[in-house]
Structure formats: structure tokens, C-alpha cells
Amino acid sequence: MARPADICRVLVVEDEYILAESLRMRLEDEGFEVIGPAFSAEEAVELVTSDHRIDAAIVDLELKGVIGLNVIDALVDRGIPLLVVSGHDLLQLPAPYRTLPVCRKPLLAGNISERIRRLIEERRSAT
Structure with a gap:
């Protein structure tokens, strides 16, 4: 069983409830701990700037009709x-x-998990 420090924490930023919940369930099934989902850019930035440890994030580019560059920044x-x-x-x-x-919508289940794991590994190997 993975220790809490070994569990990868992924922030999900998605304004479509059904897609956000689908992503959350998929990631949790793959062993990730999900932060959020955040349904707006403001909520996402608040989570990013809080004390949460975030290992990676999945960010919908357009949140409620607005391009979320402030979340990416x-x-x-x-x-x-x-x-x-x-x-x-x-x-x-x-x-x-x-x-x-x-990752283009519609999302493919395995593709997301594999890509997030790769991003986390690349970050860890760079430090």
C-alpha cells in the first residue's frame, strides 16, 4: 500500500461538472489523490496558492467562457x-x-493517467 507521501496529488480544473467528476473518479481509480475539482479560474488559483501540495494539474483551457491563463500562470x-x-x-x-x-477533448481514460504520471516523473527527475 502506498504511503501518503507517495500518493500523487492532482488538481483538476474543469467547469463542466460531469467531466470534472468523471476525471476525479478516473484519477482516484488509478491511485491519485484529487484536489478539487475547481470549477472556476478563481477557485483554481485559490487552491494553487494555498498550502495544498500539488504534484500536477489538469486544466481545462476555457472556464465558463473565459480562457484561464491566470490558472496556468x-x-x-x-x-x-x-x-x-x-x-x-x-x-x-x-x-x-x-x-x-x-490533451484534446473528448478525453481518453488511459491517456490522461499516463500523461500525468509522465509529467510528475519528469518533474521529479529534473529536481
């Missing part, structure tokens, strides 16, 4: 790896955001 500023989920083309964003790892 808060995560990047803290060195937290993130996976952007979107139905939009990242090429429409300012240059620094175009190279973020992205």
Missing part, C-alpha cells in the same frame, strides 16, 4: 506540471502557452 510560477485539456487550438494563444502539453 499560477501553476507555472510554482513549477507545477500541467496538462491542458481543450477542444481549442493552442496556436490561437500567446506564444509562451503554445508549447504546453495538451
